[in-house]
Amino acid sequence: MATAENTAPRSFPRIEFTGAEAGLKEFPGSKSRSYNYFTPRKKRATMYEDVTVDVQPDPERHLSQGWIYGFADGKGGYPLDWTALRSGDWHLFLDPNEEWEQTIYRNNSNVVRQIQLNLENAKKAGAYRDWPMAWVTFLERHLGAWMHAEHGLGMHVFTSEQRSAPTNMINTAIAVNSAHKLRFAQDLALYNLDLSEAEIGFDGAAHKEVWHADPAWQGVRENVERLTAIGDWAESLFATNVVFESLVGALFRSHLVMQIAARNGDYVTPTLVGTGEHDHDRDLRYTRALFRMLTTDETHGEHNRDVLRGWLETWVPLSVRAAHELQPIWSQPQEKPATFADSFDAATAGLRGLLSDLNLSEPKGLSQ
Amino acid sequence: MSRQSLSKAHKKITELSWEPTFATPAKRFGTDYTFDKAPKKDPLKQILRSYFPMEEEKDNRVYGAMDGAIRGNMFRQVQERWMEWQKLFLSIIPFPEISAARAMPMAIDAVPNPEVHNGLAVQMIDEVRHSTIQMNLKRLYMNHYIDPAGFDVTEKAFANNYAGTIGRQFGEGFITGDAITAANIYLTVVAETAFTNTLFVAMPSEAAANGDYLLPTVFHSVQSDESRHISNGYSILLMALADEDNRKLLERDLRYAWWNNHCVVDAAIGTFIEYGTKDRRKERDSYAEMWRRWIYDDYYRSYLIPLEKYGLVIPHDLVEEAWDRIYTKHYVHRVAQFFATGWPVNYWRIDPMTDQDFEWFESKYPGWYNQFGRWWEEYNRLRYPGRNKPIAFEDVGYEYPHRCWTCMVPCLVREDMVVDKVDDQWRTYCSETCHWTDKVAFRPEYEGTPTPNMGRLTGKREWETLHHGRDLADIIADLGYVRDDGNTLIPQPHLDLDDPKKLWTLDDVRGIPFASPNVLLNEMSDAEREAHIAAYKANPNVTSATA
Numbered sequence: 001m002a003t004a005e006n007t008a009p010r011s012f013p014r015i016e017f018t019g020a021e022a023g024l025k026e027f028p029g030s031k032s033r034s035y036n037y038f039t040p041r042k043k044r045a046t047m048y049e050d051v052t053v054d055v056q057p058d059p060e061r062h063l064s065q066g067w068i069y070g071f072a073d074g075k076g077g078y079p080l081d082w083t084a085l086r087s088g089d090w091h092l093f094l095d096p097n098e099e100w101e102q103t104i105y106r107n108n109s110n111v112v113r114q115i116q117l118n119l120e121n122a123k124k125a126g127a128y129r130d131w132p133m134a135w136v137t138f139l140e141r142h143l144g145a146w147m148h149a150e151h152g153l154g155m156h157v158f159t160s161e162q163r164s165a166p167t168n169m170i171n172t173a174i175a176v177n178s179a180h181k182l183r184f185a186q187d188l189a190l191y192n193l194d195l196s197e198a199e200i201g202f203d204g205a206a207h208k209e210v211w212h213a214d215p216a217w218q219g220v221r222e223n224v225e226r227l228t229a230i231g232d233w234a235e236s237l238f239a240t241n242v243v244f245e246s247l248v249g250a251l252f253r254s255h256l257v258m259q260i261a262a263r264n265g266d267y268v269t270p271t272l273v274g275t276g277e278h279d280h281d282r283d284l285r286y287t288r289a290l291f292r293m294l295t296t297d298e299t300h301g302e303h304n305r306d307v308l309r310g311w312l313e314t315w316v317p318l319s320v321r322a323a324h325e326l327q328p329i330w331s332q333p334q335e336k337p338a339t340f341a342d343s344f345d346a347a348t349a350g351l352r353g354l355l356s357d358l359n360l361s362e363p364k365g366l367s368q
Numbered sequence: 369m370s371r372q373s374l375s376k377a378h379k380k381i382t383e384l385s386w387e388p389t390f391a392t393p394a395k396r397f398g399t400d401y402t403f404d405k406a407p408k409k410d411p412l413k414q415i416l417r418s419y420f421p422m423e424e425e426k427d428n429r430v431y432g433a434m435d436g437a438i439r440g441n442m443f444r445q446v447q448e449r450w451m452e453w454q455k456l457f458l459s460i461i462p463f464p465e466i467s468a469a470r471a472m473p474m475a476i477d478a479v480p481n482p483e484v485h486n487g488l489a490v491q492m493i494d495e496v497r498h499s500t501i502q503m504n505l506k507r508l509y510m511n512h513y514i515d516p517a518g519f520d521v522t523e524k525a526f527a528n529n530y531a532g533t534i535g536r537q538f539g540e541g542f543i544t545g546d547a548i549t550a551a552n553i554y555l556t557v558v559a560e561t562a563f564t565n566t567l568f569v570a571m572p573s574e575a576a577a578n579g580d581y582l583l584p585t586v587f588h589s590v591q592s593d594e595s596r597h598i599s600n601g602y603s604i605l606l607m608a609l610a611d612e613d614n615r616k617l618l619e620r621d622l623r624y625a626w627w628n629n630h631c632v633v634d635a636a637i638g639t640f641i642e643y644g645t646k647d648r649r650k651e652r653d654s655y656a657e658m659w660r661r662w663i664y665d666d667y668y669r670s671y672l673i674p675l676e677k678y679g680l681v682i683p684h685d686l687v688e689e690a691w692d693r694i695y696t697k698h699y700v701h702r703v704a705q706f707f708a709t710g711w712p713v714n715y716w717r718i719d720p721m722t723d724q725d726f727e728w729f730e731s732k733y734p735g736w737y738n739q740f741g742r743w744w745e746e747y748n749r750l751r752y753p754g755r756n757k758p759i760a761f762e763d764v765g766y767e768y769p770h771r772c773w774t775c776m777v778p779c780l781v782r783e784d785m786v787v788d789k790v791d792d793q794w795r796t797y798c799s800e801t802c803h804w805t806d807k808v809a810f811r812p813e814y815e816g817t818p819t820p821n822m823g824r825l826t827g828k829r830e831w832e833t834l835h836h837g838r839d840l841a842d843i844i845a846d847l848g849y850v851r852d853d854g855n856t857l858i859p860q861p862h863l864d865l866d867d868p869k870k871l872w873t874l875d876d877v878r879g880i881p882f883a884s885p886n887v888l889l890n891e892m893s894d895a896e897r898e899a900h901i902a903a904y905k906a907n908p909n910v911t912s913a914t915a
Contacts, residue, residue: 019514028852029851035521037522067540105427113421155385183417222391
């Protein structure tokens with residue numbers, strides 16, 4: 001035990017009143033209280049602009065000595081040729097969601113709270129007890145398989161892309177997209193765990209076999225795996241958020257699960273899957289803004305539209321096939337309020353609207 | 369979430385990954401390391417469902433403290449000497465943070481372990497948090513501290529300044545070259561595990577002693593994420609050690625990463641702590657004492673040495689040499705003197721040292737006064753414009769140093785400087801290890817083994833080359849280090865804001881030519897160069913009593 005004898009005397013730093021507060025003196029520069037090295041989009045810079053713009057430097061903006069470390073080929077930093085798309089000024093892109101750390105944690109924590117509250121209430125109310133067995137099987141197999149797709153995109157498409165785009169604004173938007181996907185995949189997995197423990201005959205391991213071997217899912221798995229294999233960051237972003245998410249993601253989440261769950265006695269699953277749709281809406285906002293900037297670029301717009309048309313020709317057929325291979329699962333629930341044809345029409349209408357926003361015409365094969 | 373349910377939940381989310389059969393993820397970032405024989409090692413478990421609310425709560429505490437600091441008018445009591453150095457520090461640090469986020473997919477590409485992938489993906493989000501929370505702290509300083517000039521130009525200045533470039537290694541080193549060298553050994557095993565201790569723990573404590581409790585609030589919140597990052601790095605390191613073929617690369621990378629972190633981080637943080645503080649209590653730990661505790665004991669002895677039994681070759685010699693440079697060779701003091709010499713091309717003000725400072729330095733670093741005392745007296749004497757040029761251009765017995773081609777801190781321990789013709793250019797290096805880094809390590813072959821993924825040192829590495837032969841006033845104007853009246857300089861060699869006549873302007877520095885030591889070195893004949901190098905190494909660079 002410490003005693004007066006063996007406790008060394010302590011001293012403390014002296015606090016002084018220094019008068020180092022804003023406005024106490026006037027001198028050149030004393031009122032210069034905004035970041036002055038970029039032009040804000042509006043009259044005053046937003047918090048988002050202040051904490052994001054120019055944090056990743058660029059030889060075309062201020063970086064006078066260039067990149068000081070490079071890869072083996074000598075390229076450093078964020079090479080512009082990591083995508084076939086071009087821009088007169090990549091820095092014009094600002095994320096319409098204005099994501100920075102506070103928005104990331106507030107939004108995702110709100111989702112976490114919403115889901116946890118819903119799941120707690122569902123457990124308390126015994127909400128899973130009266131589900132038809134066909135619906136239990138539908139969830140264990142198909143919602144279970146879908147969580148792999150979300151995880152694969154989060155980990156091997158978006159996380160990877162956020163290293164590669166040329167500005168901090170683009171990379172940060174993509175990093176947040178990645179966080180959404182990874183969180184949503186985990187939410188689905190933990191929901192799967194809850195259902196496994198609910199004593200309703202839910203097989204929590206069935207999803208693995210379905211994802212690997214069920215013919216209905218092999219087109220989706222192939223599509224996801226091929227998306228992870230793209231080297232061009234903008235191509236993988238476009239092929240994922242514009243093509244796959246419209247034709248397969250929204251098709252499954254919004255135009256199937258969200259439409260049929262309630263008719264099968266399930267008011268819980270839509271609240272969870274709805275968060276994935278909410279994330280997707282948010283992520284689509286920045287995706288639309290980015291590609292619209294590129295397709296309307298004064299100098300490179302035509303080149304970019306050509307490249308994007310090529311990417312549509314590659315990726316639309318793959319996603320259309322993946323969507324059609326999923327068709328059998330529409331008939332598996334007991335209640336079937338939505339037909340595949342209706343759902344697919346809604347998904348393609350979404351893609352058409354998006355392509356129209358991007359000044360891109362409808363690719364061949366979309367009407368299959 | 370209870371520990372049991374966390375463990376169960378974590379086990380469940382491991383079911384999300386799968387072995388692809390149609391196509392495998394693109395290998396955008398290569399490595400010369402192999403993980404074929406590596407047993408999978410798990411990092412700390414983290415579920416996003418608990419992660420997001422935890423971080424939100426941490427954020428709420430940070431932002432609550434920020435509100436409190438403004439309402440309580442913290443800036444009445446912050447030391448200007450301290451805050452001025454934050455203009456440099458906070459211009460640098462958000463870039464390494466965001467670079468760490470960008471580095472995560474490089475490690476994910478390289479390491480075949482889904483458990484590690486999850487940890488790295490969460491780290492990616494952490495790093496976005498760190499970068500933007502630090503930018504926001506700086507924004508608050510700009511809004512509430514008496515002199516916002518320098519904060520207002522922050523990211524531009526970081527990108528075009530000699531000191532910003534030194535700091536930029538501590539970010540670019542994470543994102544280029546061999547994926548494991550960059551994103552694991554340099555970033556996580558050395559930078560995060562060793563040097564964040566001085567960055568995010570020792571420095572905030574000094575901030576508090578200088579009246580600033582917001583830096584500790586933000587940086588301790590940041591540091592609380594680091595244990596997970598350290599765990600990510602440790603898992604990958606253990607996996608790499610499992611393959612004998614990696615041992616040589618690990619030895620190379622640990623030597624490079626250790627030495628470069630020492631050169632860069634100790635230069636910057638050592639200067640901030642020793643020359644930014646007004647706390648001169650004798651009981652206050654010096655940077656050397658902090659380093660001994662946080663780096664030597666906690667990192668080297670407790671973390672690195674135990675890894676020897678797994679076959680890791682520890683750079684004992686470089687750890688001892690770093691300590692010797694800090695304590696015996698006065699590395700930090702030489703860097704601080706260099707920063708103060710170069711004050712006209714800074715974007716912060718540097719307070720002169722006083723008798724009280726002299727006394728403290730002498731007690732902590734015996735011999736300090738003889739080496740540096742008279743120079744700081746000259747700095748004080750020459751601090752106002754009108755009768756003299758900036759100290760770098762007056763004869764005070766200080767020879768402007770050559771810059772190290774590798775770490776870009778000047779060759780300040782002059783007797784250790786190495787000069788060599790590399791890639792057809794005469795280059796100067798601060799030490800044997802920096803010379804080895806450029807000439808041997810960052811090459812496509814290492815000790816007879818091809819290393820096709822190893823990075824390269826690139827760019828215009830000597831800052832002075834960009835400005836060789838130009839007028840100092842033009843350089844400062846182009847850099848943008850001028851206040852909003854268009855004439856008064858942002859940098860000043862004192863803190864006196866009361867009298868406009870005491871503030872240096874472009875007019876006061878016009879007509880002063882600026883020269884690059886490296887350009888001049890390359891223009892010399894062989895005989896001239898040899899004589900110059902011998903004289904440089906022999907010059908103690910001490911201001912005489914009669915200067």
